Amino acid sequence: MARRVQVIQQEAVPPWVAALMTEGTLIGPRHGPNGDPQLAPLQAVEELNLAYTHDLLPPTRYLLPPTEVLFRFQGGESLSLSPEYDERRRVFFGIRSCDVKGIRYQEQFFRRDFPDIYFLTRLENATLVSLACMAPPLPTCFCPCCDGGPLLKPGEGHDLQLTPLQGRYLVEADSEAGDALVAKAPELFREATAADLAEREELLSQIDQRFSTTGYLSRGISKVTNDAVPEEVWEELAERCIHCGGCAYLCPFCTCFTVSDRSRDGQQGERFRRWDHCILAGFTREASGHNPRDRKCEQFKRRFFHKLSYQYLQREGRPGCVGCGRCLTTCMTAVDMAAVLMRFRELGRKPKWGPPWAVKPRTSPLSLLREFVLP
């Protein structure tokens, strides 16, 4: 169903945002201390800064918080459990396309097999207003080569998308929730004209030049899928990792957590979950003390296997990276996604074993990626 495309002038955005603030918590870009851009609950419209670069903390961490209480328990004669759901209304205003993709990927994950009511409750109460990137906000961004952005097509999970044009924004609704946000202040919008759309097309045609679209990722997928990365290279990369966990905590795709209880007396307390990451030895250690992945190299390999191998790509319908570039910022020893992919590129095309043609993927991941490539 084709939805209306409207236009709002730049100076009309603050009054609109003020109207949206009555909807619930408005999480929008603002400037924090140290010049850090933050997607944080706005107290006043004046704080809004749509010219921000990128928040280091992905908005998925509002939906899957670093720590959350699942339920409180009370022991004694009979056990009683009281679950805690977070039903606060949130409007995410001006989040990047890659982060919308991250949220939708997590939704897909948390709906599968056992629907995760905690995540889904938060998501159901969230409205996503995305902001297209007309140029890479940061030099670390590499979304076009992993289908993470820089803007969204209809049906890619946003409720509303803002595309910055000269002095105004193109506003495309992609859901009823999106329409409802426009309906909060309809007088501020006008229908898009042919000139507006032409300007967008003009900008889109330049996007390829503004963003680097090198196909690192497809090469990486091919290498990982075909086991064409020699063990020594994994060892070499893994040896540099210092297990800080930053890449997983800040990844808009990572969904891992650990569950634990806290109680003073063993009778009354709470069960909580906390972010966790696959590069820690304790992540896979079993109760017996045995650890199926006790070597640093295996832990490291696992992370990239999950993100890049064709096996997961097939199941999730996309590679496990949106190119937001957060791991590039937070990795202390430069073994982030881009560095690893660059290292793979240096590898010869010769397979680890078998005849040279064995390196050719059975189904070209590149062709799969092409399907995603922007119009």
Add this chain to the structure above:
Amino acid sequence: MQRILSTCPHCSAGCGLYLLVDRSEVIGVMPSAGHPISRGTLCMRGWTSFQHLRRPERLEFPQIRLNGTVTRVPWEEALACLVDGLERVRLEHTGEAIGLWASGRLTNEELLLLRRIAAEGLHTNAVRFDPCLHGLDRIPAALLQGPNAARLEDIQAADLLVSLGHGLEEHHPQAASRLLKAMDQGTKAIVISPRRDLLAKPATLHLQGACPEEVVASLASGGEGSPESLRRLWGDAQSRLLIYPLKSLPLSRERRLLAALERLAAEDGTKVLLLFPRANSRGAFRQRLESPRLGGPELKALLVVEEDPATWSPACRQMLQGLEVLAVQDLFPTETAELAHLVLPAASFAEKGGTFTNTEGREQHLRPAVLPPGEARPGWVILTELARRLGVREVGSTLEDVRSGMASEPVAPAPAEPVPDLAAMATAGHSSLQHVPDRLGWMWRRDTVLRYTDDWQREHQDRWIEMHPEDAKQLVLRPGWLVRVTGEGGEFQARVRVSDRVARGILISPYELLEGPVQLERAA
């Protein structure tokens, strides 16, 4: 979810981090991308620095232990009791009968209050600020201030980097990260460490068996006696930077190294970056320092603030057990708190204000993000009240008041007597195996806050000792076996970890400060 900018409470780099606060609880942390130290990164200690805040073991109420029973008491009574106890000891005994033992994690304000309590309230010199710096009575001023004292950002600009300690990536990750990235850019580096660590591999030169103090001393005297390759690298470089993590060598060797570094730093184009061990070790060092007499037989009362001396050595534990008054101010029921007559619950770094001085001398703020649990109070609030009750004048009642006294405060002179080097290198021995303790690892494994940090604990469950595969083969030891390590002055047990990163004949572990020859046997 609100973000409160604060400072990491662990190592002395002092990363800027945000406390993520939701519904009056710190649910996580994240680094500040614009902060000059963290630059968007944190190490594992930083990322997990919020995990101790809501541990059920947190102390919530003041407690008094009388004849073996512990009673919860109101603050008023606890403080009155402490003041009475200290006053009584002061009147009944002469000399340095009252001691203070304070952590390098305390804020500058808390350390200042403790100093004033010692000087004006208790009239004692028996003070030990940051026991991690134990024995370090003097650091050449040129290495801390002036043109030759480096900052972390100088690592990038140097064209020869020299790292003088092992496990830098674990103990001082921000320095290690900058070093590694500089090497990636092609900067030449010399790494002197007993193990082929992360930094040693890409380094231009790795000196595995060398003693850092001897290498630096030889460089300071024109390169005599040092290998040709080293001299050439050194001679070719225009701007050189040496990095030394303090307390990673035994005291006497460390003194020699610092003296040699001072001579080197007098040269043009040579800078030295000293890395203090803990978040506010540098602040503690500036507030000076420690009395060599602390712990002697005349000590009758001790106030321990956020430290756990009972775990330091059996002798220390015995000393604590013999005290007339032992008061502990801490977050957790430490082993020392178990022995204490009085326990005061303190707030954590996320629950109080104050400043830390990082290893470069940068003053950074803590900001309270949540309330402390139960009746726990920020350390500076407890100490302000204690100071007032002990007769210290013009203490004030806010952090600003405390801070205003800081600038005018003269720095106490360093103690005149030399501190005995308790952990001097063992000399004689017949074993071919040498134990090289990872001294900073030892320190962090005794850290109270990390002991209550879930993920840190999960990752550091095993006690290990690392050795070369050939040595293990010769001794008929397999990886994972439990061994007893016996040396002069102690023994401990650990599991065998085999790796060719260590040289033959060298054993490395962070569990005991045993230095020198050791015997190994398989434990039952």
